[in-house]
Amino acid sequence: xxxxxxxxxxxxxxxxxxxxxxxxxxxxxxxxxxxxxxxxxxxxxxxxxxxxxxxxxxxxxxxxxxxxxxxxxxxxxxxxxxxxxxxxxxxxxxxxxxxxxxxxxxxxxxxxxxxxxxxxxxxxxxxxxxxxxxxxxxxxxxxxxxxxxxxxxxxxxxxxxxxxxxxxxxxxxxxxxxxxxxxxxxxxxxxxxxxxxxx
Numbered sequence: 762x763x764x765x766x767x768x769x770x771x772x773x774x775x776x777x778x779x780x781x782x783x784x785x786x787x788x789x790x791x792x793x794x795x796x797x798x799x800x801x802x803x804x805x806x807x808x809x810x811x812x813x814x815x816x817x818x819x820x821x822x823x824x825x826x827x828x829x830x831x832x833x834x835x836x837x838x839x840x841x842x843x844x845x846x847x848x849x850x851x852x853x854x855x856x857x858x859x860x861x862x863x864x865x866x867x868x869x870x871x872x873x874x875x876x877x878x879x880x881x882x883x884x885x886x887x888x889x890x891x892x893x894x895x896x897x898x899x900x901x902x903x904x905x906x907x908x909x910x911x912x913x914x915x916x917x918x919x920x921x922x923x924x925x926x927x928x929x930x931x932x933x934x935x936x937x938x939x940x941x942x943x944x945x946x947x948x949x950x951x952x953x954x955x956x957x958x959x960x
Contacts, residue, residue, distance in 0.1 A: 773920075779894045782946070789873070895939060
């Protein structure tokens with residue numbers, strides 16, 4: 762039975778960077794964010810439900826979801842964010858578990874579920890070990906403003922929509938401190954995978 766690792770970390774913590782590192786160890790990663798985009802493609806059940814709930818004003822000309830427009834609505838209104846999550850999360854979970862079980866059947870030694878909201882959505886029962894990519898909040902804020910062009914207020918809204926990184930770190934089986942260099946994070950990951958007997 763392979764080890765299932767739940768990878769998490771707050772927005773702009775560098776989780777995606779660490780997620781890519783698993784490739785070097787031939788460990789497959791199931792990315793919840795990628796699945797989140799797939800389940801809202803035209804024709805999918807979640808896509809229809811979102812239009813029904815939020816109206817056709819959130820569509821681009823080509824009938825795909827305007828994620829920025831939808832993001833602006835749901836991050837400014839907690840109720841609407843919860844409504845969106847109620848539509849999208851079950852669809853993502855279903856796809857994620859299908860992929861996970863297929864990897865387990867094919868005798869993978871390890872599978873990573875990359876889930877930003879692993880703790881918020883209480884999905885730790887899907888995995889054997891939890892790993893959090895950690896950065897200080899001021900680093901998070903700077904990265905988010907720089908990367909997305911958000912104002913300080915917009916960046917803070919997005920950070921506050923999640924459990925604080927410090928809290929996630931306390932809940933995790935292990936953390937990778939990503940305040941330093943990429944190389945330093947890689948070394949921490951390699952050491953951890955050896956400790957867990959995966960490599």
